[in-house]
Amino acid sequence: xxxxxxxxxxxxxxxxxxxxxxxxxxxxxxxxxxxxxxxxxxxxxxxxxxxxxxxxxxxxxxxxxxxxxxxxxxxxxxxxxxxxxxxxxxxxxxxxxxxxxxxxxxxxxxxxxxxxxxxxxxxxxxxxxxxxxxxxxxxxxxxxxxxxxxxxxxxxxxxxxxxxxxxxxxxxxxxxxxxxxxxxxxxxxxxxxxxxxxxxxxxxxxxxxxxxxxxxxxxxxxxxxxxxxxxxxxxxxxxxxxxxxxxxxxxxxxxxxxxxxxxxxxxxxxxxxxxxxxxxxxxxxxxxxxxxxxxxxxxxxxxxxxxxxxxxxxxxxxxxxxxxxxxxxxxxxxxxxx
Amino acid sequence: xxxxxxxxxxxxxxxxxxxxxxxxxxxxxxxxxxxxxxxxxxxxxxxxxxxxxxxxxxxxxxxxxxxxxxxxxxxxxxxxxxxxxxxxxxxxxxxxxxxxxxxxxxxxxxxxxxxxxxxxxxxxxxxxxxxxxxxxxxxxxxxxxxxxxxxxxxxxxxxxxxxxxxxxxxxxxxxxxxxxxxxxxxxxxxxxxxxxxxxxxxxxxxxxxxxxxxxxxxxxxxxxxxxxxxxxxxxxxxxxxxxxxxxxxxxxxxxxxxxxxxxxxxxxxxxxxxxxxxxxxxxxxxxxxxxxxxxxxxxxxxxxxxxxxxxxxxxxxxxxxxxxxxxxxxxxxxxxxxxxxxxxxxxxxxxxxxxxxxxxxxxxxxxxxxxxxxxxxxxxxxxxxxxxxxxxxxxxx
Numbered sequence: 175x176x177x178x179x180x181x182x183x184x185x186x187x188x189x190x191x192x193x194x195x196x197x198x199x200x201x202x203x204x205x206x207x208x209x210x211x212x213x214x215x216x217x218x219x220x221x222x223x224x225x226x227x228x229x230x231x232x233x234x235x236x237x238x239x240x241x242x243x244x245x246x247x248x249x250x251x252x253x254x255x256x257x258x259x260x261x262x263x264x265x266x267x268x269x270x271x272x273x274x275x276x277x278x279x280x281x282x283x284x285x286x287x288x289x290x291x292x293x294x295x296x297x298x299x300x301x302x303x304x305x306x307x308x309x310x311x312x313x314x315x316x317x318x319x320x321x322x323x324x325x326x327x328x329x330x331x332x333x334x335x336x337x338x339x340x341x342x343x344x345x346x347x348x349x350x351x352x353x354x355x356x357x358x359x360x361x362x363x364x365x366x367x368x369x370x371x372x373x374x375x376x377x378x379x380x381x382x383x384x385x386x387x388x389x390x391x392x393x394x395x396x397x398x399x400x401x402x403x404x405x406x407x408x409x410x411x412x413x414x415x416x417x418x419x420x421x422x423x424x425x426x427x428x429x430x431x432x433x434x435x436x437x438x439x440x441x442x443x444x445x446x447x448x449x450x451x452x453x454x455x456x457x458x459x460x461x462x463x464x465x466x467x468x469x470x471x472x473x474x475x476x477x478x479x480x481x482x483x484x485x486x487x488x489x490x491x492x493x494x495x496x497x498x499x500x501x502x503x504x505x506x507x508x509x510x511x512x
Numbered sequence: 513x514x515x516x517x518x519x520x521x522x523x524x525x526x527x528x529x530x531x532x533x534x535x536x537x538x539x540x541x542x543x544x545x546x547x548x549x550x551x552x553x554x555x556x557x558x559x560x561x562x563x564x565x566x567x568x569x570x571x572x573x574x575x576x577x578x579x580x581x582x583x584x585x586x587x588x589x590x591x592x593x594x595x596x597x598x599x600x601x602x603x604x605x606x607x608x609x610x611x612x613x614x615x616x617x618x619x620x621x622x623x624x625x626x627x628x629x630x631x632x633x634x635x636x637x638x639x640x641x642x643x644x645x646x647x648x649x650x651x652x653x654x655x656x657x658x659x660x661x662x663x664x665x666x667x668x669x670x671x672x673x674x675x676x677x678x679x680x681x682x683x684x685x686x687x688x689x690x691x692x693x694x695x696x697x698x699x700x701x702x703x704x705x706x707x708x709x710x711x712x713x714x715x716x717x718x719x720x721x722x723x724x725x726x727x728x729x730x731x732x733x734x735x736x737x738x739x740x741x742x743x744x745x746x747x748x749x750x751x752x753x754x755x756x757x758x759x760x761x762x763x764x765x766x767x768x769x770x771x772x773x774x775x776x777x778x779x780x781x782x783x784x785x786x787x788x789x790x791x792x793x794x795x796x797x798x799x800x801x802x803x804x805x806x807x808x809x810x811x812x813x814x815x816x817x818x819x820x821x822x823x824x825x826x827x828x829x830x831x832x833x834x835x836x837x838x839x840x841x842x843x844x845x846x847x848x849x850x851x852x853x854x855x856x857x858x859x860x861x862x863x864x865x866x867x868x869x870x871x872x873x874x875x876x877x878x879x880x881x882x883x884x885x886x887x888x889x890x891x892x893x894x895x896x897x898x899x900x901x902x903x904x905x906x907x908x909x
Contacts, residue, residue, distance in 0.1 A: 259866055263875050287873045308766075319766040320686055325854070325867045330582040334593045345686075346583045348867065349857045358857065361665040362685045363776065365766045475857070480879065 199271055199403075199410035200244070200460050208250045211237035212270035215351070216257040218376040219484040219492070220276050220296075229253045233274040235479040236295055236401045238472065239417040240272060243465040248472040257351070258324065262287050266404060272414055273402040276370065278328055283402075292414040294400040295476075297496045297505050299372035299393035300332045303378060306388050308365060313392035317342035322355045322364035324348065333368050334394040356380045371399050377492045413459050422468040422508035423448060424475035426499055431474040434467055448511050455511055466511075476506060522612060561877065575733065576601075582867060584859045586775050597868050605863030605885060611782055611860065612847045612889075617785035619846060620839075623793025628823070630798050641794065648791035654852055656788055661780035661856045668776070671767055680760045685776065691758040692772040698755035705748035706741065713737030733807035737763045777858035789846040796838045832904050840897035844890050851886075859886060 184399055203209055213221035213233060221231040238248035254270050265273040266288055276298070277283075279291040302313050302321075310316065313336070323329045325348040337344040351354045355378050359367045367374065371393060378384045401418065403411050424430070427445055429437050438449050446452040450463035457463060473479060476499075484492045498504025530536055576598040583593045588606045591599055602800040629641035648656070665685050669675060674684040680691040713736070720733035749755075761771030804827050812822040853860040862882060 212559055259870055262873055283873070310520075316766075318764060318769065322857075325863060325870070328871070330867060331871065334582050336591060343769075344583055345585055347857045348582075348859070348863065350854045350863070350866070354855060354857070357662060358665065361662060362668075362670055363665050 176259045177446065178381070182361045199407045200413065203244060203271060207243065207245075208252050209237060209241045211251050211253050212261055212273040212275055213237070213238075213253050214275045215257060217276060217373060218379060219351070219488065220372065220376065221253075221274070223253075223255075230483065232296055232483045233276060233399075233401075235421075235473050235483065236274045236414075236418060237272055238313045239421060239469045240414055241419050242468040242472045243413065243420075243459075243461055246462070246464075261404075262289065265289065265402060268404075271403070271410070276372070276399045277402055278370075279398045279400055280328060288405045289402050290405050290411050292401045292403055292411055293418040294398040294505075295418055296372065296399045298370040298372045298397040298399050300329060300368060300395040300397060301374055301393050302390040303359075303367045303374045303387050304365060304390060306386055310390070313394065314340060314342075316366055318345075319365040320345040320347060321368055322347045322349065322359045322361065322365040323368050324352050324355050325350055328395070328397075329369050336394040337387055345500050348475045352377060353380075370399070372399075372484065372490075372492065373491055375484075379489055409460055416459060417469060418467050418471050418476075419508035420448070420511075421476040421479065422499070422506050423511060424466070424470045425477040425506075426501065426508070428436065429470050429475060430478060431471055434470045438467070444510070444512070513655070515518045515709050564876065573877060575868075575874055575877075578708035578872075580868070581871070584864060586778060586859055597872070600864050601861065601881070604859060604861040607778075607858065607864075608850055608853075608860040608862075609889075610846075611778065611785065611850050611853070611858070614782055615785040615789065615850065616843050618782070619789040619793055619842070622787060622790035623842075624797050625702055626790060626794035627797025628660050628692070628801070630794060631801060645791045645794050648788055649795075653784065653788050653849055654855060657781060657784040657852055657856055660784045661776065664780055665776055671763060674763070674768075680758065680771065682761065686767055686773070687776050688774040688779070688857060689761045689768045689771050690773075691760050692770070693756045694759050696755045696757070698752040701748045701752050702745045702755075705744040709741040709744035712744075775858075776858050777853070780856060781853050781858045784851055789842050789849075792842050792845075793839060796835055796842065797831070800833075801827055803834045804830045829904070833901075836897060836901040837903070840901075843893055845894065847890060848886060849898065 190200070199316065211234075211268060213231075216222050217231070219231055221229060221233040223229050234253070237253070238252045241251040242248045244250070254264065256264050256273075256275060258268070261273055262283070264270050273289075274295075276296070278293075278298075283289060284291055290480070302316065302465055304310050304316075317337075317340075321333060321344060323333065323346065330346060330348055333346065334344065347358065349358060352369075352373070355367065355369075358364060360381050367377070367411040369377070371389060374389050377391070378387055381387060388477065401414050403414050427442075427448065429445065429448070437445055438451055440446060443452065447455060449467045450456055450465065454463055459465065462468075480494065480497065481487060484490045486493060494502070494504060496505045498506065500507040539580075577596055579593075580594055580595055580600040581595050584591060584600065584603050586607055587603045588610065589599070589603060591603050626641045626644055627654065629637050630645065632638045632641070668683065668685040671684045671686055674682040674689075676682055682689045716736055717733040720731040724730055755905075759770045761768040761773075763769075808826055808830065809822060812826045817826070849864045850860060854863045857863070865878045865882055869875055872878075
């Protein structure tokens with residue numbers, strides 16, 4: 175009867191895997207000792223591996239922040255590079271715990287895919303890049319142009335809507351991966367390269383001569399990019415949401431990776447609560463009370479992360495713009511910790 | 513045990529316990545296998561459905577009727593961004609079929625030519641064919657597709673510096689642009705004439721074959737057929753005073769407007785697929801020809817037939833029996849390999865479906881649809897090829 179046993183065991187195993195993804199995410203992560211983070215396949219400034227395989231970027235910092243909050247160690251995170259097409263399936267199947275992959279928060283995704291968007295770590299918008307030699311100064315002059323983009327994003331819908339609204343003709347050439355879009359655009363297949371403006375700045379670095387290309391001023395869509403988690407685990411959702419808020423709050427309160435230890439002696443009750451000197455806000459998330467202090471000590475506040483990854487001093491040269499704090503005229507605003 | 517067996521053999525045929533009866537035992541395992549397989553399949557399906565429901569993912573086919581919202585560069589039917597997802601999928605499917613059918617056609621012709629050339633007595637021709645086969649079948653297809661796409665794109669000029677062939681035909685890095693015929697009243701006559709010409713050509717070739725079988729007299733049925741198929745529509749066009757005009761392409765802004773266009777993605781994919789598959793077909797053809805006994809050639813020589821007719825009438829028909837089964841696999845490979853289109857932005861079924869998958873999040877439905885369509889087309893192809901194979905198989909008497 176040995177031969178009968180095997181299929182039954184295999185069948186039972188298949189039956190059991192269904193429940194694995196639904197357990198408490200925080201417990202799962204503590205048990206396996208790391209956070210599994212879904213990132214892009216390489217987008218400089220947001221999530222990009224360097225020559226020795228270390229991931230850096232604004233989106234990567236969110237994951238490192240979560241790892242720092244849970245384990246006190248920003249290195250306790252493993253990265254899964256995902257294509258635009260794979261990302262939601264990878265998250266909902268439990269293959270990754272957080273999706274931090276320049277993903278636009280839209281109503282459709284928020285409601286139909288069983289996901290929750292845990293805040294906005296970068297306010298983006300779709301833009302156009304053209305060759306300077308075309309002499310185009312506005313996106314409204316692009317009628318009849320060939321436009322390259324990559325599939326599996328909201329990009330093709332936005333550009334198609336924009337051209338339809340303005341009664342312009344469009345030839346849309348959709349590639350699977352960003353690298354092929356860059357190659358095709360560089361070889362003259364298209365007049366225009368469209369994707370999120372942050373992506374345009376990043377991809378421009380890969381062109382033969384980046385100085386010969388210009389990003390047009392029009393931003394044709396709202397692309398609030400942020401980390402995503404599965405629906406149905408509210409505590410995990412709270413943790414990811416508050417990691418981002420902690421980084422923004424830290425910037426507002428002037429807490430940086432350099433002065434975080436010294437700030438623990440501050441008399442300001444808001445700062446004392448934030449750093450876990452007073453109150454027990456970490457415990458309510460299921461974490462230690464120094465959760466926020468750990469984030470700031472290892473990853474830094476939002477401003478530090480921004481400047482390090484995409485800011486004017488980096489090759490991307492992106493200004494803070496709408497991503498400045500609300501107090502500086504931008505949109506980054508975090509609820510208070512109290 | 514020994515006593516029991518002894519008793520059983522005493523009353524006539526040996527009675528074995530049910531457990532040891534090989535027939536019942538075999539049946540039991542077969543039933544068990546089927547039950548297990550069905551049960552595993554059932555539990556996987558139920559799991560998927562339960563998990564989807566748990567994750568709050570809507571399933572079903574309702575999304576197909578919603579507006580797609582994205583344009584497609586190449587469409588054989590009327591399609592715009594306002595069309596539905598369903599229409600977008602049809603566009604993608606037709607693009608897949610288009611590249612598949614043309615690819616199989618070209619691969620067959622090139623493959624047969626190269627396969628025969630490898631056996632040529634002319635040293636240069638044979639070696640060239642060998643080099644072709646060995647280079648093309650040993651480089652991964654995806655690399656070849658990239659090579660043709662990016663190599664061709666870089667070599668072609670921008671729309672403003674297009675290569676002009678005259679008569680409104682242009683080539684640039686946006687594709688091959690040609691005048692588009694616009695049919696007017698009475699143009700239907702041309703189509704009818706073409707159909708009549710086609711029917712006549714088939715009828716004539718059947719008649720000519722019968723005549724040859726009965727009297728031995730030969731007719732140039734192929735040339736007459738082609739003449740009828742092409743000549744009749746021309747006559748019809750002349751008789752109805754050419755009821756069509758041409759929409760001439762003209763450079764306007766970034767691109768040419770008007771006319772019709774063959775996009776470079778299609779050309780690169782078609783080219784790469786057909787010459788890659790042709791290298792395999794060439795080897796199959798060579799093997800098929802070598803499988804025909806040399807005595808057949810000698811016998812045909814003895815009858816005084818020339819080299820061309822020997823190949824066409826004696827060798828190839830017999831070689832086909834060896835060629836067809838592996839050739840079917842190559843056709844199926846070509847069709848399935850066309851999914852690599854997604855890498856170079858050719859809007860095939862997988863590319864269009866991928867966009868829809870991302871916009872709607874209906875992964876299971878889209879992937880199921882992909883698999884069902886490729887499976888159906890592949891099975892139909894192999895059914896046809898099996899039918900053709902049994903049709904030409906040696907009928908032994």
